[in-house]
Amino acid sequence: MQTISATGTLPQTVEPRNPGTALDLDWVMRATANRSAIERRAATLPARRSVKKDHQAAWLARAVSCIDLTTLAGDDTVGRVRRLCAKAKQPVRADLLEAIGLPDLTVGAVCVYHDMIAPAVEALDGSGIPVAAVSTGFPAGLSPFHLRVQEIKESVAAGAAEIDIVISRRHVLTGNWQALYDEMRTFRDACGDAHVKAILATGELGTLSNVAKASLICMMAGADFIKTSTGKESVNATLPVSLVMIRAIRDFYDATGYRVGYKPAGGISKAKDAITYLALIKEELGDRWLRPDLFRFGASSLLGDIERQIEHHVTGAYSASWRHAMA
């Protein structure tokens, strides 16, 4: 069960957990992001790095191992979540995984709403796959603060190993950096040993400079991961936003020695995009971040495209969606 041990271990056992720092407003205010330059870098990156053949299959498998397989819908039921968990354990057809020599490949985590934690934990029992729960009044984060904190605690109690919190966008939009820091600190404390991913909802932050600043503050306040989006904003993960966030992660690591993880979420649905994201991480952060303890895709339809590409790699013929088990 080698792969399980690689993908299933909680981050804190591999990497010292980011304890956060004091709020360093000088640093925050220095953070800038030149949108046009960042867009140019993002636009040329896919053309600068190309991954073919065996390498492509391996990279796609790596992408699978980093997927937070997600269902966040009002009509989620226990049955639906069980199906998702089954898919998480066997994300790609067994014969295909056998063919590429990675029979134990699983996804990185399963991500659900609070009420679905228990069935997910049960369904994943023994698999080593952690359950992540979105929290703090996801997606808008505008419910009473004490309830948002309480929601974290209850989700942790219910068995969630990872908590995806949403920040108060209004703190960013009004430049209330202290409030953002304090909020994040409180959320982190409420998580206890569970890992906390800070969702910035970058599509609602207005500018890339705000994304840079918010990223830094969440890391200073102890985020284990920073994550782009809830998946509910009109614009979710993009390469430019990712570039800004991972450069903030790099700066934070250079300054503190702590590695914070990155999770782009929403809008990544093609195998080719997944490879571009992995290349971006490899280029800007380094190979250490290409592991599920430091990188996740928040995605639901991405897996289907990767399955087809892996079958194509194995058979040489283009695949069809109905040849792969649905979640």
Add this chain to the structure above:
Amino acid sequence: MTVKDIFENMDYGSAPESAGDALAWITDQGARFGLFIDGEFTAPGDTFETTNPATGEVLADITQATADDVAAAVAAARAAQPEWEAIGGPARARFLYALARLLQKHSRLFAVLETLDNGKPIREARDVDIALAHRHFYYHAGCAQLEETQAQGRVAQGVCGQIIPWNFPLLMLAWKVAPALAMGNTVVLKPAEWTSLTALLFADICRQAGLPKGVVNIVTGDGAVGEMIVTADVDKIAFTGSTEVGRKIRQATAGSGKSLTLELGGKSPYIVFEDADLDSAVEGLVDAIWFNGGQVCCAGSRLLVQEGIADRFYAKLRARMDKLRVGNPLDKSIDVGAIVHPEQLARIRAMVEASGGDMHQTAGVPEGCYYAPTLITDLSNADPLMQEEIFGPVLVATTFRTPSEAIEIANNTRYGLAATVWSENINVALDVAPRLAAGVVWVNGTNMFDAAAPFGGIRESGFGREGGPEGLRAYSKPAEKGPLVTEIAAFEGDSAEPQPVDRTAKHYIGGKQARPDGGYARNIYDASGALIGQSPIGNRKDIRNAVEAARGAKGWSAATAHNRAQVIYFLAENLSARAGELAKTIDRMTGQDTGADEVEVAVNRLFHYAAWSDKFAGDARAVPMRGLAMALREPVGVIGAIAPNEFPLLGLVSVMAPAIAMGNRTVIVASEAYPLITQDLTQILETSDVPAGAVNLITGPHAELAATLADHADVDALWSFGAAALAGDIERRAAGNLKRTWVNHGHGRDWFGPDGQSRNFLEEATEVKTVWVPYGA
């Protein structure tokens, strides 16, 4: 390596582009190439090998053109030219459109061939070289289409000799061929000896497009073939390459009347202010100095970092360098390919080995014709590597403290091609950009190019622009040549008449009347032989003093256009007030009766340029970018001018007015035959609020003073409307600092008519600076 191994190590592996189709094309041509003359490939002659620098393998044998070949190519171009021009813009547009389309259709073949021959990464060949070449033909198809609506009485130059470098073989061909063809010229083009293949493929494309025979001719070979083209019966030479060769071409074409544009070397500054997005500025350097292995004339090769952030910036830069992948240029995941040729590699090595400083290099560079991306910090501006062009992937760096110091260091160079500024502060960026001595400035970006945006340099980076209407203009000329100027000898005489009070004419230098340094004056007689005054005989030192005064008069260039207009209107007013007296002086000196007319037209001319002062500032260009690309009209700097001998007042005013209207400071040598005009003109300048040093007037022998001005390294441009003989000498001497020259080659102009105030005066009085400002909130 198994998939599982790769799953763990996450290597890229290799992603090679196949060379098969390109090699097959070479084989189909017999792997031996003749020349493309008059629509046909000639049989190969004496050949030399062209190799793939990445592997050392021979790709093909290329013909070394002979003098007869060049003559045949020029003759074919000459024969084809009249018809090519006569078919009209819209017809030419169809051909250019077809060339654009064919480039697009065969884009991968071009890209792979370019990479094989040059060693540049396939990604760059594909996404930059070929894409921009394609865009260039599209843009110029449009120019041809619209040419007749914008021609303004201009016609094609005729036959253009074009000599291009090895760093962007097809793209430089496109930059040269597309505008030439659009305007109705025919061309004889010589690709660089190391990289001829895409030009030969382009010849093939020309046949496919059905381009009339002789319109495009391609001759291959080394520098000797280039020299043959330069001295051949061509009307224009367009050259891109080294400053050294550019200088030789300037000397070789001096006095020939051939139009010349030179796009030469550079040592372009890359300035990073402390408030910049440092990560983006680091990434920009990848595009600035590691793009095409730094073998780029406008490479941002001189890094200037604000001192407070230097260590942090260097650390980020070194980390980025360690991620660069150097190797097989056909691999799609390679950032830096091969150096074009072992000779170039040896040159880079020798320069770096001779340098001090703190060096960091990318590791893992393969054996062979490769050079590691290199950063050398802790250099002072006096270090040779801060001054000399390396033309390789070597970045040298120093620090600065303030914006003013950054500008000072940036401009402390013989070159003036491009510059890059990184700052998030719009005030800093837009203040610094116009103050940089460069033809192109990129703000928060670098190495951005487009067919609609002029590109070219100042100082020893050459003159002329490529791209946009400015680039097109270099491929046309006025429809009519003026009649030959008649030599005017000063009147001689011996009689003197008593004067009420002696008047002493002097030079006008730095706002003061100055006695000639030599202490000699010349008697000036009227037509009857009567002495009418003495005029100072200027010498080298008078020129030196005048240039120094002009260089110091920076305020005039910084003055607002409105302010300059006011001064010029005031000049007109004061000239008009003394019209009678001036007319009398003129008539007495010239022995004619045109004085009154001359004054009247001169007043009008001043009004004309006062009006233009605030209406020739440049414009925005439609480039494919979110942002502003502005082609700004800036003063050239210090312009020396030899005024025409005829029409002593009108001639001088016609030369002075456009120069100062555009913000230049001037050193004007007055009519040699009728110099006394400066006596009154000086007084008018003194009373018209013209700042000291903006206009300097010298009298004396044209030949000697023109030579001193042409030699002077601090003169940015030199115009001559004097005798024919001056032209060649000025052009030859101007090769020293590669100053712009505008000489009449003995052809006069009608100073009373529109020719006396044509748009050319404004063009010559300005430099185009293209400022790119991409933006995004």
